[in-house]
Amino acid sequence: MLKASYAIPNLPPPGVEETPAVLRALAQAHRHLAELKGRAASIPNQGILIDTLALQEAKASSEIENIVTTQDELFQANAFPENPASPAAKEVARYADALRHGFVEQRRLGGLLTNNMIIAMFQMLKRTDEEFRNTPGTALKNDQTGEMVYVPPQEGSAVRAHMAALERFINEDETSDLDPLVKMAIVHHQFESIHPFSDGNGRLGRIINVLYLTHSGLLDVPVLYLSRWITGRKGEYYRLLQAVRDSEGAAEAWEAWLLYMIRGVAETAKGTLALIEGMRVLMAEYKQRIRAEHPKIYSQDLLNNMFRHPYTRIDYVERELGVSRPTATKYLDMLAEAGFLDKQRFGRSNYYMNQRLVALFVGGAA
Numbered sequence: 001m002l003k004a005s006y007a008i009p010n011l012p013p014p015g016v017e018e019t020p021a022v023l024r025a026l027a028q029a030h031r032h033l034a035e036l037k038g039r040a041a042s043i044p045n046q047g048i049l050i051d052t053l054a055l056q057e058a059k060a061s062s063e064i065e066n067i068v069t070t071q072d073e074l075f076q077a078n079a080f081p082e083n084p085a086s087p088a089a090k091e092v093a094r095y096a097d098a099l100r101h102g103f104v105e106q107r108r109l110g111g112l113l114t115n116n117m118i119i120a121m122f123q124m125l126k127r128t129d130e131e132f133r134n135t136p137g138t139a140l141k142n143d144q145t146g147e148m149v150y151v152p153p154q155e156g157s158a159v160r161a162h163m164a165a166l167e168r169f170i171n172e173d174e175t176s177d178l179d180p181l182v183k184m185a186i187v188h189h190q191f192e193s194i195h196p197f198s199d200g201n202g203r204l205g206r207i208i209n210v211l212y213l214t215h216s217g218l219l220d221v222p223v224l225y226l227s228r229w230i231t232g233r234k235g236e237y238y239r240l241l242q243a244v245r246d247s248e249g250a251a252e253a254w255e256a257w258l259l260y261m262i263r264g265v266a267e268t269a270k271g272t273l274a275l276i277e278g279m280r281v282l283m284a285e286y287k288q289r290i291r292a293e294h295p296k297i298y299s300q301d302l303l304n305n306m307f308r309h310p311y312t313r314i315d316y317v318e319r320e321l322g323v324s325r326p327t328a329t330k331y332l333d334m335l336a337e338a339g340f341l342d343k344q345r346f347g348r349s350n351y352y353m354n355q356r357l358v359a360l361f362v363g364g365a366a
């Protein structure tokens with residue numbers, strides 16, 4: 001049997017310290033995060049933001065696993081669940097479903113982030129009824145060289161015990177008085193080290209990051225995603241994760257890991273703020289112009305529909321505005337003719353793309 005290459009520490013790990021450098025990084029990150037929390041709360045249609053960002057995050061997070069899909073394919077898979085999408089687009093769409101499920105469940109449970117939720121998200125992501133892994137044999141290998149880089153705990157009983165301790169560390173505030181962002185970085189490290197599932201541990205670990213932010217009240221809604229930060233610095237991410245293990249939890253290795261994650265929060269919060277601002281400005285412009293140029297069809301619901309679904313379609317408008325099919329068709333065709341939407345054909349259906357919104361997401365920094 002494989003031998004685990006790292007002793008999973010008790011929580012909080014003894015090497016973790018809030019050093020002056022960590023405290024400085026924390027101050028910055030909290031400032032940007034508080035601004036993001038306030039801005040997200042002030043926009044009138046939070047659901048729109050949450051849905052669109054979840055889809056964007058699903059794409060960024062899945063790229064780490066090399067599940068490559070185009071933005072187009074992804075939005076189409078979302079707009080046309082009945083049509084056969086590529087396997088990649090399907091897997092990405094399942095990530096977004098798992099993430100949304102986690103957030104809904106967390107709200108239902110009054111903010112908890114439990115192992116049952118984590119297992120349910122894994123099952124949605126991987127379309128399986130497996131739970132925490134029970135059989136030995138899991139090891140992480142270097143993609144290029146095939147060399148074994150990390151062996152997590154092997155026995156099912158060890159995996160379950162470590163995950164139970166992690167669940168307590170997440171949910172029982174009295175287990176430590178560390179800053180919540182420091183806790184988030186520890187939780188991510190510990191989760192990846194336990195590696196409780198046969199696959200998808202990276203993606204679930206990244207979902208847990210955002211659910212930890214909503215759990216701890218640093219955000220009210222899940223709008224800050226670290227996947228782009230991590231994708232852009234994947235080598236550093238693996239190296240720093242591994243350095244903590246190789247040094248058996250040395251204080252310097254932990255400090256470097258904490259700084260990486262806390263800076264990621266600060267930078268991503270800034271990028272997401274810019275994206276939200278871009279959406280707000282675009283929505284205000286569309287509102288003002290559609291109202292002035294097409295007063296007969298303008299409604300707030302129609303505007304919301306164009307921003308909730310980057311690719312919208314006739315039946316969405318029918319459903320969300322409570323209008324007949326011919327009326328919904330007329331509205332969308334008028335908006336397409338006026339250049340607000342781009343009408344495209346997919347199989348036997350038409351869809352209407354909000355190009356400027358999609359461009360914000362594709363080019364956006366968040």
Ligand SMILES: Nc1ncnc2c1ncn2[C@@H]1O[C@H](COP(=O)(O)OP(=O)(O)OP(=O)(O)O)[C@@H](O)[C@H]1O
Pocket residue numbers: 061062063064065066140149150192193197198199200201202203204205238241242
């Ligand atoms: N030394 C290491 N090298 C590479 N990855 C590591 C290492 N240690 C832990 N990991 C974690 O393992 C994750 C990959 O695990 P797994 O393949 O189960 O997840 P995934 O979601 O399918 O993949 P990915 O994270 O690449 O999207 C990485 O994201 C990383 O967090």
